[in-house]
Amino acid sequence: MLSRDLLMATITEENYLKAIFHLSQKTDQVSISDLSKSLEVSKPTVNSMVKNLKAHGYISYEKYKPIALTKVGLKVAALILRKHRLTEMYLVEKMGFGWEEVHEIAEQVEHIESPAFFDRMDELMGYPTVDPHGSPIPDKKGEFLSQNKKKLNDCGIGSEVIITALRMSSKGLLEFLDSRGIALGSRLKILSKSTFDNSVMISYEGKKESLSDKVSERLLVEEVS
């Protein structure tokens, strides 16, 4: 058999790596049981696949210990994620699908091997760096750029931030921001957050203003203090 490229995993392997990635986002301690539940396969199946993934250098693993992606494994996962998120955005923006419909299709499309196909989607959408859920889209090399982009309403009270991007940008959102004198590059300080309606009280340019969660979750920011 022709020896496989390090970055070329089977579809099954890709799905395991993706699951490990997603689980480690939440818990950081990924176990065989977690994978078994999330992938809906038996624990012995996971056990043997985990050995396989280790042998291929995608994960580090020792008996009874938690599972973690290696650099290579992370890169493979990131590249699948890139394909998944580009596909979802493309389906919504260019083909008119609703956000509920696109996940299932993207789960299949993400396994297609054709850099050109995904690069073209990327190009047609103007190289987005975050998807409309605010999740970053890794670049062609599998790097998560814009790690400094988080939603405004995920930042702590007292922090000062600069708006670096918008997600789910729309004419309505732009008009709203414009009416308040807020734009890309604006520097804001978070004064308080309401637990009742999730609105955020901010100050900028000496003014005080309340932003609803509908707005604040669309503002992607870099924390500067």
Added chain:
Amino acid sequence: MLSRDLLMATITEENYLKAIFHLSQKTDQVSISDLSKSLEVSKPTVNSMVKNLKAHGYISYEKYKPIALTKVGLKVAALILRKHRLTEMYLVEKMGFGWEEVHEIAEQVEHIESPAFFDRMDELMGYPTVDPHGSPIPDKKGEFLSQNKKKLNDCGIGSEVIITALRMSSKGLLEFLDSRGIALGSRLKILSKSTFDNSVMISYEGKKESLSDKVSERLLVEEVS
């Protein structure tokens, strides 16, 4: 295991059915060896898969006899073909790929299970019935409509035809046809064909005219006599 839908084949099965379909277009007598060559797998592999396809009702087969698709098998093949051809057209028309590049991508996309995905492509392109190679695109039910659409230069000398569609339609082609007074619905008679440059001599509305193969292979016609 949950019993599989009759029309739901594995990707491998789909590829065998597709190969059988294509081979039977040319030779009508599809053999194990033909499949072995075209799919680049060994003859024993084909042998066992052929048994499997027979067991699932996709093909008819008896030892040492030729292979033929059943109605169900033909439908499955047609539905894959539909997905393949819609994908190719979409990649060219909506994503700006060249015709050389799209086959490989379509080979992968054709296995995606999502009627909505392909129906949307279909819709965005205005429900084409032939692809730019002049090959028919089966409908959602796997039926080949427009069997009466063939290229003008594939019709016999003396036959009378009506232009029913254009393939690889372009401004240039439309302007050319307009300048000769030819349009959809025009009735032509084929007087002769040159074996030297593949041009076609036709008569219509009392006029005599020679059409280059570049033009005649883009005219899809229905033979009326």
Added chain:
DNA sequence: CTAATAAGTTAGATTGATCTAACAATGTTT
């Protein structure tokens, strides 16, 4: 019509991904 060649089949092995049953290690609770 035989003999050579091509085509098809059978048998048995392999690989990837899965399962169940049984057993072992780890962690938790009183």
Added chain:
DNA sequence: AAACATTGTTAGATCAATCTAACTTATTAG
């Protein structure tokens, strides 16, 4: 610390898709 529950592992089987080696049936060329 002992008992129980959870988690992980081993062993062994299955299934789809593939292979090679060896054998059989068909076809074709003298």
